[in-house]
Amino acid sequence: MRGEMALNLIPAEAFPPGEYLRDELEERGWTEKEFAQILGRPVQVVSEILNGRKQIVTDTALAIGEALGTSPELWLNLQTTFNLFEARSSRPSKTGVTRRARLRSRVPIAELRKRGWVPDTSDLDELEPAVCDLLEVESLEDEPPFVLAARRANPSEPFTPQQIAWLGRVRQLARQRVETKGALRYDPKATDELAAELAHRIHDPTDLSRLTSWLAECGVSLITELPLRTSKLDGAVTRLHPDHPVIGLTSRGDRMDIYLFTLLHELAHLTLGHLDRVGTCVDENLDLQGESSTLEAAANDRAGEWILPRDLALPSTRPTMVSVLQMANRYRVHSSLVIGRLQHQLEDWSLLRNSIPRVRPFIEIAG
Numbered sequence: 001m002r003g004e005m006a007l008n009l010i011p012a013e014a015f016p017p018g019e020y021l022r023d024e025l026e027e028r029g030w031t032e033k034e035f036a037q038i039l040g041r042p043v044q045v046v047s048e049i050l051n052g053r054k055q056i057v058t059d060t061a062l063a064i065g066e067a068l069g070t071s072p073e074l075w076l077n078l079q080t081t082f083n084l085f086e087a088r089s090s091r092p093s094k095t096g097v098t099r100r101a102r103l104r105s106r107v108p109i110a111e112l113r114k115r116g117w118v119p120d121t122s123d124l125d126e127l128e129p130a131v132c133d134l135l136e137v138e139s140l141e142d143e144p145p146f147v148l149a150a151r152r153a154n155p156s157e158p159f160t161p162q163q164i165a166w167l168g169r170v171r172q173l174a175r176q177r178v179e180t181k182g183a184l185r186y187d188p189k190a191t192d193e194l195a196a197e198l199a200h201r202i203h204d205p206t207d208l209s210r211l212t213s214w215l216a217e218c219g220v221s222l223i224t225e226l227p228l229r230t231s232k233l234d235g236a237v238t239r240l241h242p243d244h245p246v247i248g249l250t251s252r253g254d255r256m257d258i259y260l261f262t263l264l265h266e267l268a269h270l271t272l273g274h275l276d277r278v279g280t281c282v283d284e285n286l287d288l289q290g291e292s293s294t295l296e297a298a299a300n301d302r303a304g305e306w307i308l309p310r311d312l313a314l315p316s317t318r319p320t321m322v323s324v325l326q327m328a329n330r331y332r333v334h335s336s337l338v339i340g341r342l343q344h345q346l347e348d349w350s351l352l353r354n355s356i357p358r359v360r361p362f363i364e365i366a367g
Contacts, residue, residue: 014085016052017078024068025050039063055079099124102140107131107165111228117169134168144168149269149278150236151262155296162231167238170248173366174221174240186219186243188271194218195267198260199307200332205256208362211263220270221246222263225366234258237266237275245270251359257340259359261303268302269295307337314345321355 025035032050036043041063048054056064056079058072065072103109109127113120118130128140135144146167150159159167177183194214201207201214215222227233227250235249247266251259269275274295304310308331315323319342321335328335336356343351 014082016082017056017075018050018052020078021064021075022050035067038067055083096124099128103127103131105161106135106140107161108228111162112165115228117165134165134172136168136171146171146238147275147278148236148238149266149274149295149299151234151265151296151299153232153234155293160231162228163233166225166228166231166233166250167236167248170223170225170236170366171238171240171246173223173225174244174246177221177223178240178244183221183244184216184219186245191215191218191220191267192271195264195271196306198264198267199334199337202260202334204334205357205359205362208256208259208359209364212364215247219244220267222249223247223366224249224251224363226250227252235262235266237269239275245275251363251365254358254360255336255340256334256357256359257336259363260334260337261307261340264303264306265299268299268306272298272302274299304341307333308341312341312345314342319351321352324352324355 025032030038032046033043036046039046039060041060045054045060049056049060056075058076061072061075061079064070064075103124109118109131112118112131112134117134119126121127132138132140135142136146137144144164144167146164148167150163150167152163154160194217198211198214201210212222221244223246225248231250231252233250234252235247237245237247239245247263247270249259249262249266253259272295278295301310312327324335324338324342328338331338339352339356343349343353
């Protein structure tokens with residue numbers, strides 16, 4: 001019968017269940033009065049159901065099902081389908097519920113409001129444009145067009161809303177800096193030369209404050225923005241346009257060795273031309289996972305070579321701070337970089353961990 005088909009489809013139009021019930025009575029040759037007598041209900045109740053003025057409730061569905069040899073669920077579902085159809089017909093296509101759910105699926109809106117990245121309001125007419133501006137999209141239905149390579153703890157997974165929002169903020173801050181201070185044209189040769197000697201320029205944590213100006217001289221913007229919760233993101237390199245690359249760092253872990261390695265990792269992506277091979281934050285995870293893994297490995301190798309020799313000889317005994325300082329002096333790098341390499345090679349993450357300086361007191365963190 002017609003009702004059974006209606007249960008499995010979202011109808012373009014739905015009819016009151018009384019119309020289906022009237023068909024059943026006509027097939028059996030039963031009058032309203034006879035059916036009321038079968039149900040043990042007043043004729044007026046049956047008439048109101050048939051004419052769509054009264055809804056079928058649980059007890060009535062049970063009685064109709066017994067009388068017609070059908071399940072009571074059939075009549076309840078017909079009533080629910082019609083009720084939903086009526087409600088949808090009078091409801092706007094995008095309600096506040098739809099808009100709020102969509103907004104929260106795209107970005108961690110509560111945290112963005114707390115951080116001041118979007119207005120601290122619940123007014124969707126203010127929030128939606130602010131989020132669109134952050135993500136550089138016309139509509140929240142669109143995907144951000146960011147071309148980037150990122151160092152993440154979850155590289156095989158799609159970019160998360162936290163990661164995308166952070167990347168949007170880094171790009172937003174870089175644009176604001178260009179508008180207020182200007183920017184030099186990107187110089188690939190100067191950038192490669194800086195990257196190769198960068199680890200040898202950092203003799204003390206106070207030298208970290210010079211990174212932004214050093215990179216700006218090469219036409220590269222450096223933005224350090226604290227990570228969003230659960231973002232699992234260390235840094236990324238992107239570009240506002242071909243002549244203006246941007247490196248964003250989170251300082252996740254607040255360790256000097258990780259901060260510098262991530263910076264060099266992103267510089268490796270840049271100098272190796274990886275931004276011309278990766279797609280957007282959406283494309284990478286759909287089509288380029290194999291190549292993405294290869295590019296990440298290449299960036300890690302290049303960054304590691306800029307810091308210390310690949311075949312760094314391990315000490316015959318557990319390293320001490322004295323032996324670490326001797327190696328750091330030999331290779332002209334900060335001791336934290338030696339400790340970080342030894343921790344990885346020995347898989348001993350507690351090795352001299354307390355001797356690695358924090359970076360946040362010495363770097364410029366964006367607002």
